[in-house]
Every structure is written in structure tokens, then in C-alpha cells.
Amino acid sequence: MRKCEHCEKPIPPETEHYHRQEDDEHYCIECLEEVPGDPLFFLGGEYLGDSDQISHVESYDDDYEEGAE
């Protein structure tokens, strides 16, 4: 089951979330703070990456399949 790297809450298929390409980690929308503009992403006040490293995946763009990992 895919889960948030930070709070370990499950992120089921077709769920809006954040994905960091570098280490293929996923974060729920409650954990990551998105600062509009560039945009920049923060986890608990700590800088995690910019839009080159982290993508905001909309629920309709989430093609994750249960059991694929």
C-alpha cells in the first residue's frame, strides 16, 4: 500500500498527493505545504524541493494501481 512518507497515512489510488521523483516518495496533501509562485514545497516548515523535484498529482492524474509496487 502506498503511503505518505511522513505521516504514513495510506494514499489510495486516485488521490490528490505530492510525489518526489528523486527518491520516488509520496506525501499526502496535509503534510506538504505548497507555496504558490515557483512553487516551493515545505514539509513541517522545512524546505523539501521545488517544482522540478516535486509534482502535485491531481486525483484524476493519479494512475497508481493497488499492488503495483
Ligand SMILES: [Zn+2]
Ligand atoms: Zn502525510
